[in-house]
Amino acid sequence: MDFLALQTPALLQGLAVTLLLGLVSFVLGSGLGTLxxxxxxxxxxxxxxxxxxxxxxxxxxxxxxxIMLVYFGLPQLGVRIPPIPxxxxxxxxxxxxxxxxxxxxxILAVDKGQxxxxxxxxxTYQRILARIIFPQAIRTALPAIGNRFIALMKDTSxxxxxxxxxxxxxxxxxxxxxxxxxxxxxxxxxxxxxxxTALSLGQAAxxxxxxxxxx
Amino acid sequence: xxxxLTIDAHGLHKRFGDLQVLKSVDLTIRSGEVVVIxxxxxxxxxxxxxxxNLLEQPDAGTVTVRGRTVDCSVRGSGRGQAGLVRDIRIxxxxxxxxxxxxxxMTVLQNVVEGPLSVRRLPRPYALEVGERLxxxxxxxxxxxxxxxxxxxxQKQRVAIARALAMDPEVVLLDEPTSSLDPELRAEVLQVLxxxxxxxxxxxxVTHEIAFAREVADRILFMDNGYILEEQAPQTFxxxxxxxxxxxxxxxxxxxxxxxxxxxxx
Ligand SMILES: Nc1ncnc2c1ncn2[C@@H]1O[C@H](COP(=O)(O)OP(=O)(O)OP(=O)(O)O)[C@@H](O)[C@H]1O
Ligand SMILES: [Mg+2]
Numbered sequence: 095m096d097f098l099a100l101q102t103p104a105l106l107q108g109l110a111v112t113l114l115l116g117l118v119s120f121v122l123g124s125g126l127g128t129l130x131x132x133x134x135x136x137x138x139x140x141x142x143x144x145x146x147x148x149x150x151x152x153x154x155x156x157x158x159x160x161i162m163l164v165y166f167g168l169p170q171l172g173v174r175i176p177p178i179p180x181x182x183x184x185x186x187x188x189x190x191x192x193x194x195x196x197x198x199x200x201i202l203a204v205d206k207g208q209x210x211x212x213x214x215x216x217x218t219y220q221r222i223l224a225r226i227i228f229p230q231a232i233r234t235a236l237p238a239i240g241n242r243f244i245a246l247m248k249d250t251s252x253x254x255x256x257x258x259x260x261x262x263x264x265x266x267x268x269x270x271x272x273x274x275x276x277x278x279x280x281x282x283x284x285x286x287x288x289x290x291t292a293l294s295l296g297q298a299a300x301x302x303x304x305x306x307x308x309x
Numbered sequence: 310x311x312x313x314l315t316i317d318a319h320g321l322h323k324r325f326g327d328l329q330v331l332k333s334v335d336l337t338i339r340s341g342e343v344v345v346i347x348x349x350x351x352x353x354x355x356x357x358x359x360x361x362n363l364l365e366q367p368d369a370g371t372v373t374v375r376g377r378t379v380d381c382s383v384r385g386s387g388r389g390q391a392g393l394v395r396d397i398r399i400x401x402x403x404x405x406x407x408x409x410x411x412x413x414m415t416v417l418q419n420v421v422e423g424p425l426s427v428r429r430l431p432r433p434y435a436l437e438v439g440e441r442l443x444x445x446x447x448x449x450x451x452x453x454x455x456x457x458x459x460x461x462x463q464k465q466r467v468a469i470a471r472a473l474a475m476d477p478e479v480v481l482l483d484e485p486t487s488s489l490d491p492e493l494r495a496e497v498l499q500v501l502x503x504x505x506x507x508x509x510x511x512x513x514v515t516h517e518i519a520f521a522r523e524v525a526d527r528i529l530f531m532d533n534g535y536i537l538e539e540q541a542p543q544t545f546x547x548x549x550x551x552x553x554x555x556x557x558x559x560x561x562x563x564x565x566x567x568x569x570x571x572x573x574x
Contacts, residue, residue, distance in 0.1 A: 207407055214364050215422075226422075304413075
């Protein structure tokens with residue numbers, strides 16, 4: 095068990111970096127995803143086309159290639175981004191594409207009578223979105239959004255290829271320095287599993303909470 | 310006071326694709342008036358109401374509410390036009406056939422959303438107004454329930470309170486009782502009668518003949534995109550000018566078994 099004693103600090107640090115990557119990218123990706131969803135349902139055709147193109151590119155290409163393009167490719171154009179920001183940027187862009195589709199589905203699922211009631215009282219578009227549409231859309235989209243969040247948490251392991259010392263990379267180096275690969279990767283796997291179990295529980299609680307009005 | 314104009318709509322045209330739904334409709338409503346609109350299905354009643362609130366933009370015509378005029382043939386969504394449209398929407402409250410309450414908000418939150426979001430009233434004052442209105446529609450004890458817990462009649466009464474909370478010039482009601490079971494209609498109609506008695510200006514699309522006879526100052530009969538006839542209720546029900554209205558009323562009395570038409574006719 096000296097392996098554990100020796101590697102615990104590094105593993106915990108890796109776990110923290112993994113959490114940081116996942117949480118920050120999810121929050122930023124949600125913001126960007128919301129904007130893309132709104133562009134996608136806008137009545138202005140160029141905006142709609144831009145949103146469709148964006149989603150198509152980021153969903154249609156491997157995340158690993160996107161990460162390597164940002165980290166190894168951009169310096170060729172004179173843009174140098176440190177590993178962690180590069181990872182967050184890529185995960186944000188990538189998850190925004192998926193989340194925008196979830197949000198769009200949620201928004202479209204809101205009864206159009208809700209728009210009419212809000213419009214008929216003279217609410218502004220922003221106000222209608224914030225007060226009437228989003229709260230209902232998020233409730234519908236919550237299961238899909240939760241799945242996205244969990245998938246993103248696991249995807250952050252790809253940041254190891256651009257030298258980010260997150261959980262997977264810590265496990266890899268701990269394994270190779272001690273030749274205790276099984277222990278190292280099993281512990282890392284447990285780390286991801288714990289994070290995602292917590293997310294699932296949080297999601298379920300949120301679903302219950304948001305469902306109260308409809309019971 | 311009675312002669313003050315609340316709504317003045319002029320030459321309203323509305324087309325959906327090839328279908329001309331409103332064909333040059335003129336409509337003037339005085340403050341305190343209760344106007345009932347009747348007519349066969351598809352005649353344009355709902356469309357007319359929605360055009361008065363500008364939820365639907367007419368292709369041509371003008372809508373004036375309390376001196377503010379929107380020229381509907383102006384297409385652009387320029388700053389000025391958008392502001393005018395909003396202004397008119399604020400002053401004309403809608404009550405929908407299917408209530409359209411906000412399901413994620415409690416009854417009281419539904420009622421105060423407009424006062425807070427649109428009228429920008431201070432919160433304590435808005436809550437006070439909301440509670441007073443819920444008392445008026447007899448639902449103060451439901452203030453913290455969610456709409457899902459209410460009966461249809463209660464939902465529609467909340468929707469009426471929500472409309473009144475905008476302190477509108479006029480309330481536009483589109484078949485407020487037609488998705489309710491007969492035994493729930495009375496409670497909604499009672500609220501509307503009470504509003505009429507208090508001098509609330511209303512335009513009501515309804516098929517409730519006894520109710521229309523009791524509260525309406527005028528009845529408009531729409532047919533095929535026109536206002537075909539415009540009468541005081543007595544004349545409308547007992548001695549309508551057109552055969553079109555006569556056959557409509559015969560049909561209605563057949564389906565709703567309203568003996569009083571025959572009695573006064
Ligand atoms: N958004 C729309 N798009 C296309 N056609 C529409 C639209 N709204 C209404 N119509 C058509 O316009 C006509 C008039 O509709 P409207 O709803 O105003 O009639 P109504 O008098 O309210 O009828 P009902 O008594 O059935 O409610 C109908 O033929 C309807 O199908
Ligand atoms: Mg209708």
